[in-house]
Amino acid sequence: MKNKYIVALDQGTTSSRAVLFDAQGDLKGMEQKEFTQIFPQAGWVEHDPIEIWDSQWEVFRRLMHENKITLNDVQAIGITNQRETTVVWDRTTGEPVHNAIVWQDKRTADICEELKSKGLTDYIKENTGLVIDSYFSGTKVKWILDNIPNARSKAQEGELLFGTIDTWLIWKLTNGMVHATDYSNASRTMLYNIKTLEWDKELLEALDIPASMLPEVKNSSDHYGDLYFEGENAPITGVAGDQQAALFGQTCFVPGMAKNTYGTGCFMLMNTGKDPVKSQSGLLTTIAWGLNGEVTYALEGSIFIAGAAIQWLRDGLKLIDAAPDSAYFAAKAGDADGVYVVPAFAGLGAPYWDMYARGAIFGLTRDTDKNHLVKATLESLAYQTKDVLEAMQKDAEIDLKRLQVDGGASANDILMQFQADILGVEVERPQVIESTALGAAYLAGISVGMWRQDEIAKTRDVEKWFTPEINPAKREELYKGWKKAVERTMGWNEDK
Ligand SMILES: Nc1ncnc2c1ncn2[C@@H]1O[C@H](COP(=O)(O)OP(=O)(O)O)[C@@H](O)[C@H]1O
Numbered sequence: 001m002k003n004k005y006i007v008a009l010d011q012g013t014t015s016s017r018a019v020l021f022d023a024q025g026d027l028k029g030m031e032q033k034e035f036t037q038i039f040p041q042a043g044w045v046e047h048d049p050i051e052i053w054d055s056q057w058e059v060f061r062r063l064m065h066e067n068k069i070t071l072n073d074v075q076a077i078g079i080t081n082q083r084e085t086t087v088v089w090d091r092t093t094g095e096p097v098h099n100a101i102v103w104q105d106k107r108t109a110d111i112c113e114e115l116k117s118k119g120l121t122d123y124i125k126e127n128t129g130l131v132i133d134s135y136f137s138g139t140k141v142k143w144i145l146d147n148i149p150n151a152r153s154k155a156q157e158g159e160l161l162f163g164t165i166d167t168w169l170i171w172k173l174t175n176g177m178v179h180a181t182d183y184s185n186a187s188r189t190m191l192y193n194i195k196t197l198e199w200d201k202e203l204l205e206a207l208d209i210p211a212s213m214l215p216e217v218k219n220s221s222d223h224y225g226d227l228y229f230e231g232e233n234a235p236i237t238g239v240a241g242d243q244q245a246a247l248f249g250q251t252c253f254v255p256g257m258a259k260n261t262y263g264t265g266c267f268m269l270m271n272t273g274k275d276p277v278k279s280q281s282g283l284l285t286t287i288a289w290g291l292n293g294e295v296t297y298a299l300e301g302s303i304f305i306a307g308a309a310i311q312w313l314r315d316g317l318k319l320i321d322a323a324p325d326s327a328y329f330a331a332k333a334g335d336a337d338g339v340y341v342v343p344a345f346a347g348l349g350a351p352y353w354d355m356y357a358r359g360a361i362f363g364l365t366r367d368t369d370k371n372h373l374v375k376a377t378l379e380s381l382a383y384q385t386k387d388v389l390e391a392m393q394k395d396a397e398i399d400l401k402r403l404q405v406d407g408g409a410s411a412n413d414i415l416m417q418f419q420a421d422i423l424g425v426e427v428e429r430p431q432v433i434e435s436t437a438l439g440a441a442y443l444a445g446i447s448v449g450m451w452r453q454d455e456i457a458k459t460r461d462v463e464k465w466f467t468p469e470i471n472p473a474k475r476e477e478l479y480k481g482w483k484k485a486v487e488r489t490m491g492w493n494e495d496k
């Protein structure tokens with residue numbers, strides 16, 4: 001009889017994690033490893049798929065050894081991943097034909113323009129729930145097939161496979177036996193029809209992508225295959241994109257419930273139930289998860305740069321030694337004193353969708369110092385979140401009373417307090433801010449009968465609430481400045 005642990009493998013944009021949960025959903029151990037970010041030229045971002053795999057396998061092994069467990073103690077394994085990031089590999093050798101093209105990569109802006117000029121904007125919105133943007137996988141696959149010698153002919157002969165990172169990991173974990181993804185990841189490819197729940201033939205044709213490259217799409221809670229390690233095995237039974245997994249981990253099971261995850265980027269998702277809600281305000285319609293053949297939809301506001309702006313303070317400007325230090329300098333500043341940082345380093349996502357926007361700092365005076373810059377950068381995460389929340393309230397026609405937060409940067413109290421202030425709604429931080437891994441664990445555990453969805457919600461614990469403290473006039477004045485700043489960054493790179 002196996003003991004009751006679940007292992008979640010969380011493959012994020014900057015690091016791979018393996019997380020151990022017990023039967024109560026309590027976090028019992030975590031191992032993490034950063035991997036190389038490759039920037040071949042301005043606007044391009046790549047990862048080495050082999051390094052991704054090696055780092056994920058290393059943290060898994062470390063987790064098992066550090067916690068002195070074997071797969072005999074593990075009921076099931078969940079996988080969650082940075083979404084959209086695209087890997088194409090050889091079916092026979094298992095070798096990637098190119099580095100993974102990361103979700104932040106802007107090289108396919110021209111392919112996006114072509115799709116727009118073919119009049120596909122409405123079709124794509126209607127059927128995939130997405131806007132045409134280089135963010136999604138479809139144009140990245142086309143770029144690889146167009147640019148890597150012999151790739152298209154090999155793909156046409158059925159020799160190449162495409163996958164997002166979940167699919168790549170499942171393939172590696174099962175020794176090339178399983179080529180599959182889940183509904184939530186499929187819905188981020190811009191190749192998947194979220195209404196018919198099939199790969200979309202018209203889009204495959206428009207992008208010249210052979211259907212033979214595509215993975216099978218399964219429930220998020222389902223048996224994907226088995227992982228073997230040191231003579232024992234455990235089933236892989238949960239798979240979801242990291243943002244959808246976080247929505248599940250935050251137990252946002254009822255339509256109208258929303259969470260915001262502050263990682264490299266920042267992603268707000270609201271459960272909208274069994275019917276897709278079409279956004280009129282620059283949000284995405286996406287699949288939250290699929291359970292027992294039935295999908296739940298979500299509205300999503302995707303912000304490309306959030307914690308990455310704090311990394312920029314650390315690695316680019318060298319203003320801080322570590323991300324948590326941002327709280328110390330921001331506290332010294334008090335307020336940003338009219339300074340606004342718009343971190344549009346990778347264009348702007350929701351609700352603006354401007355691939356050509358670039359970052360800028362506004363409102364500098366002779367008095368501006370390091371502390372103001374740090375505070376303004378932290379504030380930019382909160383302002384971007386407000387942009388998205390306003391759009392979401394409009395689309396879903398609801399007034400959100402509280403926002404459930406998680407992810408690395410949600411640990412920052414100064415940021416969370418400013419977030420509550422600028423939104424004018426309560427911000428609620430759970431005990432486990434690793435909601436992404438928890439969500440993947442829940443999906444895996446449900447599949448093997450360890451948990452029931454209706455029981456999970458009762459186990460969620462809140463660690464801290466942040467209540468709005470500034471007056472509405474001040475809030476409005478600050479936000480007006482932000483909107484003005486954003487406007488001035490838009491289209492900056494259009495002529496390049
Ligand atoms: N205390 C903090 N204050 C502000 N930002 C933070 C803090 N801790 C971590 N971060 C930021 O959060 C991000 C890491 O969060 P994480 O959830 O691990 O992201 P990901 O899954 O995208 O790799 C980094 O970009 C880092 O700069």
Ligand SMILES: O=P(O)(O)OC[C@H](O)CO
Pocket residue numbers: 011012013014081082083084103241242243263264265302
């Ligand atoms: O790796 P994260 O946590 O920054 O998430 C990335 C998103 O999945 C991109 O859509």
